[in-house]
Amino acid sequence: KNQVEQSPQSLIILEGKNCTLQCNYTVSPFSNLRWYKQDTGRGPVSLTIMTFSENTKSNGRYTATLDADTKQSSLHITASQLSDSASYICVGTPLGSARQLTFGSGTQLTVLP
């Protein structure tokens, strides 16, 4: 069964600090892994998409890494801002159009001033 597990469930950091969110996935066959940011009451917004051949991908202060051997991904946020407070969702995409995306339960990040 395809699964995506995220940790920690929640995280509180001070503005300006860095943080790293973790994602372990068992999605087979595997097409790509995605990270989304979701503000409260709004739809998710894509941060990065990585195929199995990519090790790292950046989007501004967000850097995602992927280790296809260990089936682990991380999202690193640099110099956090108050606007980074949101839920961060990891999504495993199976290969083939007839298979469903598998969503993690998300990490709730709170950035305090």
Next chain:
Amino acid sequence: KAGVTQTPRYLIKTRGQQVTLSCSPISGHRSVSWYQQTPGQGLQFLFEYFSETQRNKGNFPGRFSGRQFSNSRSEMNVSTLELGDSALYLCASSLETVNSYEQYFGPGTRLTVT
């Protein structure tokens, strides 16, 4: 380009009623997916439509149905509403198959069943 739009944004219904939610994808996108999001279950896939055909379906009862029109707009219907159907319903559109292309989410419809 305009983003994904969903109507209505908020809805309050009574148990036993039915509801129809609407989604307009980004122009040129042919794939529309629907998701249910609740605090306890997170994001759960409902179904995906591509060129008016349901291509994929999640593990939801038959009370949940959908359709897609020739202009790619999609509707989702829930019949005989239950309290547990209270959730944020999200629609996302993608250029082609959602598994190969980026998907863009709408703002969602917040459904409350009383």
